[in-house]
Structures are given as structure tokens and as C-alpha cells.
Amino acid sequence: MTPNHNEFDDFIDDDEEAPIADTRADGRLLRVPLPRLSPNRVNPRKDFGSLEELEDFGRSLKRRQIQALPVVTRTAYLKLWPEHEEQVGNVDFVIVSGERRFRGASAIGLPALECVINDDVAESRKTFLDAVVSENIDRQNFDAIEEANAVDVLVEAFGTARAVAEHYERGDAWVSQRRVLLRLAPAAQDLVRRRDLPLEYARKLGKLVKDHGWEQAEQLAWWEKEQQRQRERKNAAAEARRTPPAKEAVTEPQKAAVAPSFTAVKTQPEAGRASDGSAAVKPAKAPAAQPVKEQPARKADTEARESGPTEASLPEPRQGGTAEVPTTDTQPAEPGEAGADAGWVLPPGLGWEPVLHGLMAGMGELDRHKLTKRLSKVMEEELSAAEPSSP
Known part of the structure; x- marks a missing residue:
């Protein structure tokens, strides 16, 4: 005969004699008093929390037990591990998994827990250990x-x-x-x-x-040294974030690689006269490289085309004559116009080679090309003026 509710409560007070209440028709879901249960001896879990945490968990189980404990009979368990008979004691069931629930209930004096009996789990040590471990591994509770x-x-x-x-x-x-x-x-x-x-x-x-x-x-x-290395790496990374990157210094070879600007050089005559009576001109040394700012190509072409020769670049004038030097606010006439390049010519008998050598030594290729065309034009005009006019 199944005991009524009051009779069951009376039995709970007697831990050794408390009955196992069948709560389902199939007999598998049982309400088992805690003294009739034993944890298994092969559970790898050892940390179940502090007493305070277990008491909190026990109070939660007292309000409502959501999940029943899977258990096997004492007989089925001892067939696998007969050496555990003394540790298991005189109980009816051995817990497969859920020992923390058992400990939480014990911490607050809960009389019983709902359990599900399944001796199939005790078919072999392998199946039993799989049931013990898999729940915790899958839920990452370990x-x-x-x-x-x-x-x-x-x-x-x-x-x-x-x-x-x-x-x-x-x-x-x-x-x-x-x-x-x-x-x-x-x-x-x-x-x-x-x-x-x-x-x-x-x-x-x-x-x-x-x-x-x-x-x-x-x-x-080893762990102390490893932590020290971690701190050093962290400090170095923080210092690198605080320190702005240094500007790259320009080296002398990089400075020398900058294209030199054009500088006209006035040739210096040697003391005395040449054998033909004309002034002897000593070729000027090449000017030192000067760093310049890069100008747009169109502007540079225009300036090179429109600018005339400077005073420093002019040869010495003839005896008794004065060379006319264009000023910065007066632009010379374009080649072919009347009066173009008027007022300055090469001295008689002076060849172009010394002048070109001095002027072109510090020029770029484009400037040398333009100067060559310019001087060729001047020479043509000089030769034309020197020819006697036809009667």
C-alpha cells in the first residue's frame, strides 16, 4: 500500500527507515531520501563550491528541483567496482551525475531528491564513466x-x-x-x-x-619569469604608442642628389693678351650644386625662354663700347625682332668654346640645349652683319 502524504513525512524523520516513494507509474522517477543515496567514487570533479554557494544552491532546489539525478542501484555499481563497497556503504542507489545537487541539498537539510534509476548506465565501466564525465564536459562545468x-x-x-x-x-x-x-x-x-x-x-x-x-x-x-616578460612587452608597447615617430633625417648623399640650379658665371680674363691681340679668357670652374625647389615644367620653360643673359654671363665688351644689360623690369625682344640681343657681341677673335665650357658646366640638359640655340642665333646675326652689303 502506498503511504499517504502524512505518513511519508513521518518516515522522512527516520533516515534509515524512510521509504522510497514512486512518483510515476513506470517506477523510474523516485523521490529518494538523501541517506539512501551515495556519490560514486570515480567522479573526477572535486570542486563543488564553498559552503555558502552550496547552501544557496540547496535553497534553490528546495523551491523547485528542475532536473532529477540519474542513479544506478548499489548492486549494479558494485559489479563494476566491488572495491568501493565500504565507501559506498549500506545505501540503495549510487549517483551517476549530479553530486553537487546532492551536496547542496545536504547543506540545508533537504530530506529527499527526485532521482531516475537506470542500471543500463552500469553495463560497463566505459559506459558508466562516459555518463559521469560527458555531462560536465559538454556543459563546460569542470x-x-x-x-x-x-x-x-x-x-x-x-x-x-x-x-x-x-x-x-x-x-x-x-x-x-x-x-x-x-x-x-x-x-x-x-x-x-x-x-x-x-x-x-x-x-x-x-x-x-x-x-x-x-x-x-x-x-x-618559469611562470614568474614569463610574467615579467609579459610586463616588459606591455610596457614597451605602451611607450611606443606614447612616443611620436622621429622625422627622417636627410643625409648628405640625399642632399647631393638634388638637382642643381642654373647659376651664370662671369668668365675672368687672364692677365695679358692673346697672341692675336684679343683678350684671353680663362674657362670658369663649374659652380657648386645648389638645392632648388622644384618648379612646374610650364613655368620653368617660360622663364627659360623669356629671361635674357645676366651681367655675370656676358663676355667683355669691345674696346670703347659698353654692353647693354637687360634689367629685371625690361624683357628682351624675342629672337627675330628688331634690336634683339643688340648691344652685346663676342669680342673679335674670341671663339665660342671657352664661353660655352664655362656657361654650360653647371647647366642641365634642357638649359644647355636652349643656350646652344640662343648662341647660334647670335652668331648668325654677327656673321650677317660682318658681310659687306651688295652694291
Whole structure:
């Protein structure tokens, strides 16, 4: 006969004799008093939170238990691990997963929890461990060290790391990256649990421990040095952001590469006279390169075409004559116009070569071309003027 509600409450007070209440017709969903339950001894999870956190969780379960605990019978469990008989004790069921719910309920004195019995989970150690671990792995409830212990237990049950990876449809690295954390010393593992040692560095340290056999002191010393390197890199990056980039200095070879400006040079006559009685002219030295600002091509062409010779570029005038020098506010006439280039000519007997050598030494190719055409025009006019007019 099924006990009524009042009778059930009376039974709850007697932990050892409290009955198991069937809450469903199929008999699988049961309300089981806590003293009739035992956690399994192969759960890799060890951190269930502080007492305060468990009490908060227990009060939540008292208001409403959303999820029932999966359990197996004591008999089915001890067939897999008979060595656990003493630890399990005289209970009816062993919890598969949900030990935190059991601890939370115990923290506030909750009398019972709803459970689902399923002995199929205890078919083999492999199936039981899969049920214990998979819920936490899939929900990422484990801390990294607990997960490493769980994967290690699975490898022992499945036989190989490859078998575990294939069962959970993961790569081989998924297994090795977790098991390597078990090489860390307890103090280093505590840093991982508290997330003071990030997993990236923890796995790197685990590989170093494997290669070099480091003890705990050496592991912690490596992490201290690694943190110092991180701080130095961070400070260097911050300093680089605060410091503006320096302007690039112009070197002497770069200065020399700047195109020189045209500078007219007045030739200096040598002391004495040439053998033919004309003034001897010494070729001028090439002017030093001068840096100039780049001008637009059209403006430069116009200035080169319209500007006449300067005083420094003119040859010495004839004896008794005065050379006319165009001023800056009076432009010379274009070639071919009346009076063009009037008032300055080469002295008699003086060749073009010394003059051209002195003037063209510091010119660019375009300026030399223009000057050559200009001087050719002047020579033609000189020769034409020197010919006797026809009767």
C-alpha cells in the first residue's frame, strides 16, 4: 500500500527507515531520501563550491528541483567496482551525475531528491564513466584540472587516447592538451584552477615539465619569469604608442642628389693678351650644386625662354663700347625682332668654346640645349652683319 502524504513525512524523520516513494507509474522517477543515496567514487570533479554557494544552491532546489539525478542501484555499481563497497556503504542507489545537487541539498537539510534509476548506465565501466564525465564536459562545468583528470580516467577505461577522442568526436590534440596539465605540480595546478595561470601557458609549461623533468620550484620560477616578460612587452608597447615617430633625417648623399640650379658665371680674363691681340679668357670652374625647389615644367620653360643673359654671363665688351644689360623690369625682344640681343657681341677673335665650357658646366640638359640655340642665333646675326652689303 502506498503511504499517504502524512505518513511519508513521518518516515522522512527516520533516515534509515524512510521509504522510497514512486512518483510515476513506470517506477523510474523516485523521490529518494538523501541517506539512501551515495556519490560514486570515480567522479573526477572535486570542486563543488564553498559552503555558502552550496547552501544557496540547496535553497534553490528546495523551491523547485528542475532536473532529477540519474542513479544506478548499489548492486549494479558494485559489479563494476566491488572495491568501493565500504565507501559506498549500506545505501540503495549510487549517483551517476549530479553530486553537487546532492551536496547542496545536504547543506540545508533537504530530506529527499527526485532521482531516475537506470542500471543500463552500469553495463560497463566505459559506459558508466562516459555518463559521469560527458555531462560536465559538454556543459563546460569542470575546471581545467578536473577536466584533465576526467579525460585521463576515460583513457584508462577506453584503453587509448585515440579511442576517447573518437568516442567524443574530437581530435587527438583535445586529449593530449588536457592530460598534459596533470604533469604540473600541485601549486601550479592550483594556479590553473584559480585562472591565475592561463591555459595557453599552463599547457606550454606542461610540455616543458615533460621535456626537462622540472620540479615545483622550477615550474613556479618559469611562470614568474614569463610574467615579467609579459610586463616588459606591455610596457614597451605602451611607450611606443606614447612616443611620436622621429622625422627622417636627410643625409648628405640625399642632399647631393638634388638637382642643381642654373647659376651664370662671369668668365675672368687672364692677365695679358692673346697672341692675336684679343683678350684671353680663362674657362670658369663649374659652380657648386645648389638645392632648388622644384618648379612646374610650364613655368620653368617660360622663364627659360623669356629671361635674357645676366651681367655675370656676358663676355667683355669691345674696346670703347659698353654692353647693354637687360634689367629685371625690361624683357628682351624675342629672337627675330628688331634690336634683339643688340648691344652685346663676342669680342673679335674670341671663339665660342671657352664661353660655352664655362656657361654650360653647371647647366642641365634642357638649359644647355636652349643656350646652344640662343648662341647660334647670335652668331648668325654677327656673321650677317660682318658681310659687306651688295652694291
